[in-house]
Every structure is written in C-alpha cells, then in structure tokens.
Amino acid sequence: MIFKVLYQELPDEVPVRERTxxxxxxxxxxxxxxxxxxxxxxxxEYIQKLDEAHLKYxxxxGKLELEKI
Structure with missing residues (x-):
C-alpha cells in the first residue's frame, strides 16, 4: 500500500497549508x-491511504515519488 503523508518540517510548528x-x-x-x-x-499532520483512483491521479x-526508507 502507498500512503501520502502531510507533515511540517519542524515538530513544534503549527500546521499551516502554505508550509505543509x-x-x-x-x-x-x-x-x-x-x-x-x-x-x-x-x-x-495526516496520513492518507491512497486508493487506485487517487494513486493514478x-x-x-507527476507528484508521486516514493520515499526510500
């Protein structure tokens, strides 16, 4: 499964759309x-499991680039 993770770089930063x-x-x-x-x-901020339609989108x-962990 592929997950999209929305996050802030700094752990104490308040979530703001422009810096997500x-x-x-x-x-x-x-x-x-x-x-x-x-x-x-x-x-x-949020972890979203991508379904087939979202994954295709x-x-x-061209935004999908898997993180190598």
Whole structure:
C-alpha cells in the first residue's frame, strides 16, 4: 500500500497549508508509516491511504515519488 503523508518540517510548528509538505511511503499500515518516519522528527499532520483512483491521479500529475526508507 502507498500512503501520502502531510507533515511540517519542524515538530513544534503549527500546521499551516502554505508550509505543509507531502511524501509518499510504501507500508502495510499507518502504524508502519509512523515507525518508518519516527527518526525524521516531523510533525505529521495526516496520513492518507491512497486508493487506485487517487494513486493514478498522483502518478498522472507527476507528484508521486516514493520515499526510500
């Protein structure tokens, strides 16, 4: 499964749309995503499991680049 993770770079930063970043992570569950990213000290705002339609959209727009963890 591929998850889209919305996050802030700084752990104490308040989520603001203009400074929200996203990465794509392959994992079996949301818990595994959090475990994989735990050493990065991100302020994770939201983790979304991508369904086939959303995954196709992200690929078509060229935004999908899997994070190597």
């Amino acid at each position: 970043n996203s990465i794509y992570v392959e994992a079996d569950s949301e818990r595994e995503v959090r475990k994989k990213l735990s050493d990065r000290n991100y302020n994770i 992200e690929k078509d727009t």
